[in-house]
Amino acid sequence: MPIALDPSRLDEDEGIETTLVRNRAKYHQSCRLLLNNTKLERAKQRRAVPSTPGATDEPRSKRRKSADIPKVECFFCEEEDVISNLQEGMTARLNEHLNQCARALNDGKLLAKLSSGDVVALEVKYHLCCPQKLYNAERAYLNSLEKAESSDPGKDLYPVAFSELVVYIMDSKIITTEATPVVFRLSDLASPYKLRLEQLGVDSLNVHSTRLKEQILARIPELEAHKKGRDVLLAFKANIGTVLHETSQYRNALHLSKAADILRKEMLQHKTKFSSELKDGFGEETILPALLQFVCSIEHGVDIKTHLTHGIAKSDLNIAQLLQFNCYSKRREGLTIQIHSKDRVTPFAVYVGLEVCAKTRKRELINKFHEHGLNISYDRVLEISGKLGETVIKQYVEEDVVFPPVLRKGLFTTAAVDNIDHNPTATTASTSFHGTSISMFQHPSKENREQRVSPKITDSRTRKVPELPEDYTNIAPAYFKKNPTPASVDEVSLSDHSLFQRNIRVEYEWLEKFKVPPM
Numbered sequence: 001m002p003i004a005l006d007p008s009r010l011d012e013d014e015g016i017e018t019t020l021v022r023n024r025a026k027y028h029q030s031c032r033l034l035l036n037n038t039k040l041e042r043a044k045q046r047r048a049v050p051s052t053p054g055a056t057d058e059p060r061s062k063r064r065k066s067a068d069i070p071k072v073e074c075f076f077c078e079e080e081d082v083i084s085n086l087q088e089g090m091t092a093r094l095n096e097h098l099n100q101c102a103r104a105l106n107d108g109k110l111l112a113k114l115s116s117g118d119v120v121a122l123e124v125k126y127h128l129c130c131p132q133k134l135y136n137a138e139r140a141y142l143n144s145l146e147k148a149e150s151s152d153p154g155k156d157l158y159p160v161a162f163s164e165l166v167v168y169i170m171d172s173k174i175i176t177t178e179a180t181p182v183v184f185r186l187s188d189l190a191s192p193y194k195l196r197l198e199q200l201g202v203d204s205l206n207v208h209s210t211r212l213k214e215q216i217l218a219r220i221p222e223l224e225a226h227k228k229g230r231d232v233l234l235a236f237k238a239n240i241g242t243v244l245h246e247t248s249q250y251r252n253a254l255h256l257s258k259a260a261d262i263l264r265k266e267m268l269q270h271k272t273k274f275s276s277e278l279k280d281g282f283g284e285e286t287i288l289p290a291l292l293q294f295v296c297s298i299e300h301g302v303d304i305k306t307h308l309t310h311g312i313a314k315s316d317l318n319i320a321q322l323l324q325f326n327c328y329s330k331r332r333e334g335l336t337i338q339i340h341s342k343d344r345v346t347p348f349a350v351y352v353g354l355e356v357c358a359k360t361r362k363r364e365l366i367n368k369f370h371e372h373g374l375n376i377s378y379d380r381v382l383e384i385s386g387k388l389g390e391t392v393i394k395q396y397v398e399e400d401v402v403f404p405p406v407l408r409k410g411l412f413t414t415a416a417v418d419n420i421d422h423n424p425t426a427t428t429a430s431t432s433f434h435g436t437s438i439s440m441f442q443h444p445s446k447e448n449r450e451q452r453v454s455p456k457i458t459d460s461r462t463r464k465v466p467e468l469p470e471d472y473t474n475i476a477p478a479y480f481k482k483n484p485t486p487a488s489v490d491e492v493s494l495s496d497h498s499l500f501q502r503n504i505r506v507e508y509e510w511l512e513k514f515k516v517p518p519m
Contacts, residue, residue: 029090029091030090030091033090069082070082070083071083072086072125073125074086074125074126074127074130075089075113075119075122075124075125075126075130076110076126076127076130076131076133076134077127077130079127081127083125085127086125086126086127087125087126087127087128088123088124088125089119089120089122089123089124089125089126090119090120091119091120092118092120094119094131095114095118095119095120097131097135098110098114098119098131098134099111099114100138101134101135101137101138102114104138104141104142105134105137105138105141110134148206157197157200157201157202158197158202160200161193161196161197161200162193162215162219164196165189165192165193165196165216166216166219166220169184169189169216169220169223169234170220172184173222173236182235182236183233183234183235184233184234184235185231185232185233185234186209186212186213186225186231186232186233186234187209187231187232189212189216189234190207190209190212193207193212194207209232213225213232213234216234217234222236222237222238223235223236223237224236224237259294262290263288263290263291263294264327266288266290266291267288267291267323267324267327267344268327268329270288270324270344271343271344272286272324272343272344272345272346286321286346286347287317287320287321287324287346288320288324291320291323291324292312292316292317292320295316295319295320295323296310296312296313296316299313299315299316299319300313300316317348318348321346321347321348321349322346322348322349322373322374324344324346325340325344325345325346325348325349325373326340326373327344328340328341329341340376340377345376345380349374349375349376350375350376350384352369352374352375352376353366353369353370353375353376353377353378353380353381353384354381354384354385356369356375357378357381357385363378366378366381386464389466390466392405393466393467393468396468397468397469402468403440404440407440407442408442408444411442411443411444412442412443413440413441413442413443414440414441414443415438415439415440415441416438416439416441417436417437417438418436418437418439419435419436419437420435420436420437
């Protein structure tokens with residue numbers, strides 16, 4: 001057997017099992033572990049080892065060398081010793097007692113060791129005197145605290161302040177409602193408790209927050225303590241559901257605030273400028289990708305199937321551009337309309353401003369939309385119009401030709417020319433006018449669509465479109481002399497006269513065929 005035990009003491013001539021059952025035997029769990037099946041099998045194997053033929057009858061020496069005996073480190077004093085001199089931690093009660101002593105003595109080293117698991121899981125080995133020293137130290141510390149409290153001249157004032165604190169908590173319970181449950185933070189209760197003790201005349205304050213919490217819970221059983229990070233919250237049991245619901249809403253609000261802060265920082269760093277061209281989709285590349293996906297998730301949903309089905313709608317692009325357009329790094333106090341940064345002007349705001357100006361020509365309407373953050377200001381509309389006109393006229397002068405800037409290069413282009421005559425004999429006419437209109441037509445194909453080239457606006461601050469040179473606007477009329485002299489040409493000779501005669505004959509045959517008979 002693993003330990004020294006006389007089996008005959010367990011047998012009363014009826015068998016060991018019958019004797020134990022009849023006497024209602026009880027045993028320690030630790031003693032049962034010393035006699036488990038594994039240790040019994042190992043003892044049987046040691047007894048069943050066959051003796052070798054050359055073995056002598058001389059008894060083996062039972063003396064063992066100290067180097068062969070394994071040594072284990074003590075959990076408390078960290079000194080190595082043979083395992084026979086150490087005890088093994090095998091109960092949960094030991095683990096609770098050690099944690100209680102470590103917290104009372106504020107022993108950080110012991111708390112760090114116990115934080116990795118309980119003593120049973122760690123298979124703790126220790127000297128028998130080591131935990132006794134720990135227990136004695138805890139007892140001495142608690143006795144010193146009791147002596148300090150008994151020798152404190154203001155010890156009778158602690159119950160007074162504590163009773164007032166309890167009354168305050170109970171009064172708060174009376175005035176509380178389901179809509180506004182009361183939650184006490186332990187630090188908020190300890191602070192007025194200390195101030196009240198100072199007011200009562202206690203010189204040396206000795207307020208322990210954990211002990212104060214335990215006293216409050218013992219005095220008011222309806223309260224429950226819950227940890228939230230480093231804070232300890234006290235709430236009535238009847239209000240736990242409402243408090244948890246408010247906590248969930250509080251966390252959701254924190255998540256929204258963090259998401260808004262992240263997007264705002266990226267939006268302020270993202271810069272874009274109007275490049276004189278409004279493409280299809282209103283410039284998806286000018287929008288922050290994270291902002292665009294956030295707007296799509298709000299409008300359509302966050303699951304992947306919804307994104308695959310809807311994609312990016314025009315409403316998503318417009319909302320994202322308006323958010324980017326109305327994002328300010330700092331708001332100026334006292335201004336009704338904030339000044340927008342040109343680095344964050346989006347194509348949609350420019351398009352709305354130019355379109356409203358082209359359709360209505362009303363400054364008040366454009367500024368009203370600008371006040372609501374829907375488009376750029378009227379002054380900005382005039383500035384962009386002036387820049388576009390200046391750029392187009394500059395291009396006319398450089399290329400020495402006037403043509404619409406929307407034409408594409410590399411396409412077959414035709415033109416139609418017509419006179420414009422203003423009739424001076426009309427009833428409402430005051431002056432006469434004569435001009436020429438030219439219409440340009442381009443013919444793209446599936447194979448050849450070419451690329452549209454838009455003019456690049458400059459950084460000038462002009463608000464007025466410059467005029468074309470005089471030779472572009474005033475064209476001298478062309479005329480013939482009364483008796484013009486024909487231009488001299490070289491003699492034209494035909495190498496094959498028969499070809500000319502044959503063509504004339506074909507023309508006359510066509511005329512005869514389609515001639516209209518007389519009526």
